[in-house]
Amino acid sequence: MKREDLFLFLLLSAIVFVVPLFIKNSYYISILVFFGINAIMAVGLCLLLGYSGQISLAHAGFFGIGAYSSAIVTMHGLPPIVGVAIGIILTILVALTIGIPTLRLRGHYLGLATICAGEVIFICFKEMDSLTGGPSGLPDIPLFEIGSIVLTKPIHYYYMAWILALAVIYFSLNLVNTRIGRAVLSFRYKPVGSEDGALSVGIDVTRYRIKIFVLSTIFCSLAGSVYAHFMSFISPENFDLNFSTLLLIMIVVGGMGSIWGAIWGAGIMTYLPELLRAFKDFDTLIYGGILIGILVFMPEGLRVCFSQSLFGRFSITRRGNQDQKRGS
């Protein structure tokens, strides 16, 4: 991990543990739980899209697989940790089934293929009535428990979501600064990376595409497990294409190509709808306007605007373009 990343990570950890001292209102704590859950997924998607340059519109499906696995397993009386494990195993299997054929595709084609894959998972949730409760969903999901500790209050789930989020962030910040991280970044589209260049130094691009895809879906599955136990009710609508799109918006708004950008994006996209409730019927209009404004005026994401001096890596993309043109 780089020094500035480590500093920010420690800062974030401190904030996570200090915040509950000041915020007691369970409504705000709940929003922060959702923020944590979304952050886990956004960081995963950031590794996929921001680093390896692959798009996925199927990630809500993997969020759902985690959630349904946890729900179904615990409703059959097994311990929640088993549900989490089964969710991860199922996610890996489904991710490999989807990833191996579709990750040969690039750009728009990959986008379309993953929309279809996400839709297939969504339809499974809807149609496998006996298991998933069909369109009406699964109510009364048991609380999460480890050994004799039962998580009952939102604040418990706050700690659960954020400890997991911190673990995922720590993992990802390490990963991107190692051999594996460089390999994953290397085959990103030009001029940031080069697939031919990656192949020429012995990187098995196809394998890394699949590996990073699977890793990011595992994060989604973990988030799904937390979500199911926290909400105690899930239905297929939580895991549709809209949610996959929202995840993408998070990392685009926050700033693609940076783990911190993904966290910013997750925070803003979680809080913004709540903030706009005050505007009643106009909330969607204002919400859309803000998003367009961010994309037009801050195309590199909010993170870059807030911390331009600390990080410079991906903000050069456009400058890089010019160099490349001059070069050839």
Place this chain on the structure above:
Amino acid sequence: MIQQEDHPVGENDILLRTHNLSIRFGGIWAVSELDLEVRLGKIHSVIGPNGAGKTTLFNMISGFIRPSAGEIYYAGHAIRKYKPHQLVKLGMARTFQRLELFGGMKVIENIMTGFHTKGSGGIFASGLYSGKVKKEEKSIREKAMEILKSIGLVEKQDKLAAELPYGEQKILEFGRALATSPKLLLLDEPVAGLNEHETLGMMKLIEQARGEGVTLLLIEHDVKMVINISDRITVLNFGKKIAEGTPGEIRRHPAVIEAYLGKE
């Protein structure tokens, strides 16, 4: 006997051999029935007019495209069906005519990525930053620094590759290929677009690499440079070999003068 057929390379000093190598794009044979032998420790150049099939030949040897017919033997392996990343593990590296650098990475990270196959830490070990990964990262960084020293880009180590001037990008790509510790290094027009000073620098690096035991196969348009540096030259035209020999022989070869040198 069959054994010998499978591994015709290795008994002697031939590192790379193509046999009857051909590829067709649509109705055109871009390379046809090419037999080529590259000897260990030599600098072998392939020249020819534009469209002669030189880069196509490189792409076939390095596994980027699969030949329509024929076979390539490299260090005891028949490699026609090998993928590029597998060939790197066998000690083959290459550069590109149009640079394929990782523009969004720092100069040193580009070189470090060149050491990819030397590392072994997996995703989980890397994410947890285990002691082994930590050690590996440190040693990769040190080795990358050595390469930067040898190619003279130490002061630029923290710049992004995309920010370097063209000449230095070419050198960086050469350094990245060296990082894979190649036995055979394919250089696709290493001095194209470089000024005289930069060309001399690149030639020095190429000779330095040969001094360290690397065999080099290069494509070049700069005939003066090729004649100066090469041990052996193959001339292609319209996908066929029209001449082969030492620089002296090639200079006087009538078919070469007609097809290529005569126009200079």
